[in-house]
Amino acid sequence: MSATPQAQKLFGHAEENNYLKCSSGIKSWLFTLDHKRIGIMYLIGVTVALFLAGIFALILRSELFTGDENFLTEAQYNQMFTLHGAIMVFAFIIPSIPAALGNFVLPMMLGAKDVAFPRLNLASFYLWMFGTAFLLTAMLTNGLDTGWTFYTPYSITTTTAVIYATMGAFILGFSSIFTGLNFLVTVNTMRPKSMGWFKLPLFIWSLYATSIIQILATPVLGITLLLLIAERVMHIGIFDPAYGGDPVLFQHFFWFYSHPAVYIMILPAMGVISELISVYSHKKIFGYSFIAFSSVAIALLGFLVWGHHMFTSGQSQLVTLVFSAITFSVAIPSAVKVFNWLATLYKGSIKLVTPMCYALSFIFLFGIGGLTGLFLGTLSTDIHLHDTYFVVAHFHFVMVGGTLTALLGGLYHWWPKMFGRMYNDFLGRVGCFLVFVGFNLTFFPQFVMGSRGMPRRYARYDPEFEIFHQASTIGAFILGIGILLAFGVLVHAVFFGRKIGGNPFGAASLEWQSSSPPSFHNFDHKIHMNAPYDFGAMVYDEEMDTYIQRDFVTPESPEVPAAEPTKA
């Protein structure tokens, strides 16, 4: 096999001046404007948040092993579920895929050197740190027991640290807006001329749709939290019935942000899955434009369904009816994606490596999460299921089974790009399996106990639910071990993994044209434009142990059948 010398440079092993090594010292990280380093710092940050909130989850599950008090008082239990929810939502899931993976990958997928506003990007990271620290210290010192939803009037009357915690969430909101703004501008202005909208990888489409939500919805959360603080401090009478306010108004404001936020959490995950399914089937994604438009449809429809969290709140029945109808319409674009992923597998060449295992696991879990949403969008059944464990199970299937699974899959996919080394695939798959089994054991029983009437946010429960809670607790520990193993394998790879070339999986999107790890400027050479899913254009080069573009292989090479057509 003979690759041209140019290819050697394009796809070969990293030179010593890659972005990890080009400068050193703690300051070179803390003040970096490099999107890759900011992405890595974000990744470390959100992982710490994940582990913290995960530990809180295990504490909760242990307390719930039996229905009576084990080691947490009711008040402590309430603080614990608030900690778990608030950290998971605000500090982990919302920033996880966009800010950690997106930051690293998005500019490179566009063939760009960096995001449009590198300083804003760093500021976003510092706001994240600051907001998380605020949230954590507030909750750990004075406690917070409102749930992550901060419902009024309880959040006005409780003596816990509502003001500091909402400040924390407020700051985190800005961090999220900064990332979104940056991505929008980057995608709009920094694409190569020849890369039209329909030549963008689908991950970019999903991040773009996510960014629109972040920019339009997050300010509403900010305003709501400020109003809540004003109500607590000055009793302006907007949410507190004692001063003529309306507590249900808070729910409208809150869900006007928080429902779209659900799509901030899931859309990027769907984008990751579109990439993984396509790359590891080695086949062009099926129905590109339907997937792309479905992201945008989800983002826009997502703004019109917030009332489905309030079917029992006492809102008008007509409004309830309208929200239910629109909620059903969101089901369609989500289903379209799943069908298209399946069709992509058809006649592909499927490699069951770790990232692909996560992608398939995503389809399974997100399938359950999405389908159980139907029970909650339907009015009569929702009246029975609302605020029970059925809802808890549903959103964990979407957010953990969906987003966390996709994050792990994405990490395994781009890890070799980030660090230039390969992970242990066998252990990676074992981790994926444990996550899958643990996850199902944790959350499936919650559907059953929920529809049998187990209310959520209960520190103590009736004996008939014990068996389900115990299964769930055991599952949670398996899930915990699985996640630990998954991250362990990744960290091990950074130090001991086999060194690999620029494009070990034969992916076609532009980020794979850099060396692994990429150099400081991302690309040392002019990018060779090709369509993001044109895998036919990639051939494996044994000597370099990586895929390179067909054009770089000298034509007389015997291994390359010359006649195979390449479709753009």
Next chain:
Amino acid sequence: MLNLIGLLAQTESESLVPEAPAYREGSYWFPEAASTFAKDVDPLFMLIFWVSLVFFAGIVGFMIYFVIKYRDRPGHKVEKSASHNTALEIAWSVLPGFLLIWFFVDGATGFFNMRVTPGNAEQIQVIARQFNWEFHYPNGDATTELHLVRNRPVEFVMESRDVLHSFFVPAFRQKQDVVPGRYTYTWVKPTKEGVFRLYCTEYCGDSHSLMKTNVTVHNTQEERDQATFYPWEDETPIKNGQRLFNMKCSGCHNNTDVKKTGPGLGGIWGKTETLADGSTVEVNDNYFRESILNPGAKLVAGYANQMPSFQGKLNDDQIFWLRAYIKSLTPDAKIEDELNLPASEAREKVGEADGEKPAAE
């Protein structure tokens, strides 16, 4: 069973300790169905369930089949196939839509049944506060457990005295938030006699998970009246006390030593109680009486001043009966023989015997 029917059937020798209602499974997914709404909810739930299962099995089935058939192996190559197929894609976007419309219409119909109260419903006023329920009946009775009559539609007019709560009876499939500063309404028509659980399902603070009580569905109005109404002169003071306890106190107190909103009242008689100010007091007749009429005066350590005063709401006879019942919950407390006489005779004798007859109001 905690309800009156159970109580009526009890013989002298039977235990007075009320049990929590047994959980009766209705189907794999549902608790026992005890109201008309079960037929709005359960069949639709199962319909969505089976439709979802078919879709899910299809998705996972195809996924596994493709993964096996097209797995990467020596000699296997990507086969040529279309990269999109507009007709197919439009079909799978639009066709499931018809199912969704079906779910929506069916769900909305059920929802209106659950939200539109029939004109002949009796009204029960519900007052929710951290962390108990209070039910006021049309005839002026009030209880902390809910008592309904089978096949009689009832509308609940609900108010909250503090934060959000939510009224949920799984066996009725009915739920409605209770919002401070406004009334919310819901209704049910119970169809089955028995005792069912009632939960608060909107997080409302520390003891949210203890904010639950029982719903008893009676066969007739008379039985309901006996459960909510007073007096019952030929029963023993202990039994009358138990009835009163279940009506007025069990929302906050257990009859065992397990705490709820207030301390468990099982086994407290004669015990030395530590108060919030650090002092101690022995649980005896006078402390008990004061606890009921002026609960704020001596707060038990570890509890908030949440017990309402029963001044003017319970008369001396009733306090006496409660005393008899609470006393009977402490195994080694000396129970006067007279407490086993009919209520109308008992109080006189006990009062004379130990000179402890409480001062008349």
